Amino acid sequence: MTPPLVIDPALDPAAMAPVFRRLGRLHLPGFLVGDGARAVGEALASAAVPWIKTWRTLGPSLDGPLADFDGLSPENRAAFDAEMALAAKDRFCFRFDAWRVSDDIEAGRRRGGDLAPIEAVHDLVNGEAFQAFIRTLTGEPRGTFADTMASRYRPGDFLSVHDDLISGKNRLFAYVLNFTPVWRADWGGVLNFLDEDGHIAEGYAPAFNALNIFAIPSAHAVSQVASYAGADRLSVTGWVRHA
Secondary structure (H helix, E strand, O other): OOOOOEEOOOOOHHHHHHHHHHHOEEEEOOOEEOOHHHHHHHHHHOOOOOOEEEEEOOOOOEEEEHHHHHOOOHHHHHHHHHHHHHHHOOOOOEEEEEEOHHHHHHOOOOOOHHHHHHHHHHHHHOOHHHHHHHHHHHOOOOOOEEOOEEEEEOOOOEEEEEOOOOOOOOEEEEEEEEOOOOOOHHHOOOEEEEOOOOOEEEEEOOOOOOEEEEEOOOOEEEOOOOOOOOOOEEEEEEEEEOO
């Protein structure tokens, strides 16, 4: 049985609202109580997750089978890495593993079983408890639903600077729920926020069972995961949106 996902009742969004409204972002450790976060982390680390590779270099964003990416010949991997290095110098680029949970659920494909704890995150962020928490925290009443994507960053994966603002998507806030049990900031994978001068104003390491929430648009990036990282960076992320 999947443990319930329950927001820690000790977290008071009204008390934290002034900080969020001043900074436009917040890091909330210990977001869930009980065994739910542990169950989600174990599910994300399991072999059951239908990961794909998603990336963007010189062209549009692309998805592909993870086995094909991991099975690239040394020559093709070198060519891919060279194209990524060239593109990332001056444009929005990324590479990481993904499962677009909300796409499956909205299409009527619930997988259940070992993946039920991850699907429960979709239910959580679309439930009234989470949406009311976000409304109180942000002072924004329009949010009605959220999409969900499981993400896994392995060595070499990254997300370069962007602001998440896309016309017609009606994104209000981005959220990241982190489920990596142990992480060190020097392993990379840090969610960095940039100021108007291009400096890193603040960075959030992917702490277990922490919610990161920030307003759209906000210039941010995920630093490249180091070759010596001792774990995969596991999270569920998405956007709170309005109709």
